[in-house]
Amino acid sequence: MYSILSGAGLGSVILSRFKYRDRATIVGDILGTIYHDPRGKTKTGIMRSTNLNFNQANKYLDFLILCDMVKATNPLKSQELARYRLTDKGLVLLKNFDVWQLVLETFRQKII
Numbered sequence: 001m002y003s004i005l006s007g008a009g010l011g012s013v014i015l016s017r018f019k020y021r022d023r024a025t026i027v028g029d030i031l032g033t034i035y036h037d038p039r040g041k042t043k044t045g046i047m048r049s050t051n052l053n054f055n056q057a058n059k060y061l062d063f064l065i066l067c068d069m070v071k072a073t074n075p076l077k078s079q080e081l082a083r084y085r086l087t088d089k090g091l092v093l094l095k096n097f098d099v100w101q102l103v104l105e106t107f108r109q110k111i112i
Contacts, residue, residue, distance in 0.1 A: 024104060026050065030060055031069065031086060031094040040073055040083030069093060 021029070033049035034041045041049070047057045061084065064070040069090035072082035086094065 022104075024100070026052070026056075026060060027064065028094070028097045028101065030064065031090055031097065034070060034084055034086055035091070035094055040085040042075075042083055043081070046084065064090070 029050040030046055033046055037045070043057055043061065046052070046061070047054065050057070052060070061070065065072065067089075068087055070084050071087050073085050075082055
């Protein structure tokens with residue numbers, strides 16, 4: 001099936017959906033999704049936006065809290081445990097993330 005689709009030029013589109021993300025990209029996705037919600041994001045919202053499961057989201061959020069990139073704030077609703085917001089350090093990383101991705105991609109392709 002993929003050979004038929006790749007012959008039609010659609011194979012790269014279908015297969016590109018299933019490429020793995022590296023850890024830096026996942027961290028950038030988490031920081032970006034938190035940044036775009038001014039009230040902060042719940043863990044469930046982060047999981048849905050970044051396509052992570054519960055264990056993965058816990059691992060990355062614990063790491064980001066430990067590195068002082070993200071902080072857990074008071075919940076807005078009674079059923080929420082916490083809302084996650086960016087710290088100043090996390091905001092700086094997010095602003096420079098595109099530059100770092102360009103540098104990483106350069107090394108991955110060995111253009112230098």
